[in-house]
Amino acid sequence: MVGFMVKIVFLGAPGSGKGTYSERISPKLGVPHISTGDIFREAVAKGTELGKKVKEYLESGSLVPDEITIQVLKERISQPDCEKGFILDGFPRTLEQAKALDQITDIDIVILLNLPEELIVKKLAGRRVCEKCGKIYNVADISYGKLRLPPMLPKNPEGVCDECGGRLVQREDDKEEVIRERLKVYHELTEPIIEYYKNQGKLVTVEVDAPADEMAEKILKIIREKTGKE
Numbered sequence: 001m002v003g004f005m006v007k008i009v010f011l012g013a014p015g016s017g018k019g020t021y022s023e024r025i026s027p028k029l030g031v032p033h034i035s036t037g038d039i040f041r042e043a044v045a046k047g048t049e050l051g052k053k054v055k056e057y058l059e060s061g062s063l064v065p066d067e068i069t070i071q072v073l074k075e076r077i078s079q080p081d082c083e084k085g086f087i088l089d090g091f092p093r094t095l096e097q098a099k100a101l102d103q104i105t106d107i108d109i110v111i112l113l114n115l116p117e118e119l120i121v122k123k124l125a126g127r128r129v130c131e132k133c134g135k136i137y138n139v140a141d142i143s144y145g146k147l148r149l150p151p152m153l154p155k156n157p158e159g160v161c162d163e164c165g166g167r168l169v170q171r172e173d174d175k176e177e178v179i180r181e182r183l184k185v186y187h188e189l190t191e192p193i194i195e196y197y198k199n200q201g202k203l204v205t206v207e208v209d210a211p212a213d214e215m216a217e218k219i220l221k222i223i224r225e226k227t228g229k230e
Contacts, residue, residue, distance in 0.1 A: 132166030
């Protein structure tokens with residue numbers, strides 16, 4: 001665990017690696033990885049009132065309305081485990097959300113992950129998620145120039161989770177037609193956030209050009225260098 005506070009935002013198109021790198025970096029910094037998408041999907045699975053509200057948005061590839069997302073995020077980062085900071089994955093996704101976040105708290109650094117769009121489609125379509133514990137795997141085998149993203153397969157050949165034995169499934173929002181709609185929405189609504197944080201001097205663009213563990217170390221080094229927090 002670390003003794004300083006650090007608040008990080010990961011930006012990037014769906015499938016650029018925000019969740020993967022957040023999960024690896026989170027324990028090294030001693031702060032929680034917060035994914036609004038995971039919060040929403042859990043609510044849908046449990047059939048809560050929030051879940052009922054967001055289900056149709058998730059299945060169509062559209063964004064959940066700002067007022068709902070902002071309230072969920074505000075409640076989450078007010079919890080005790082966020083006292084030393086957090087890593088936000090999937091928020092903000094609109095300029096309005098970014099401005100609202102600035103009203104709630106101060107962000108130290110924003111990491112923009114850059115990956116070619118066609119690779120994103122292939123990578124997301126290959127993603128498989130444990131329906132019990134949420135651990136992420138991937139069946140896609142991607143090579144592009146110097147970039148090599150090998151499959152992240154379970155050890156069990158039957159295709160069940162290594163952690164809990166749960167069944168691996170493809171989420172509805174990881175099907176190709178939904179992925180392309182998600183990318184369209186991303187470019188229309190999220191690109192202005194890049195300029196917003198660039199103007200604040202908080203944005204660092206990182207090319208995704210190595211395997212996940214190597215990328216995680218690269219990003220962690222950037223965070224420590226840019227924030228001055230070891």
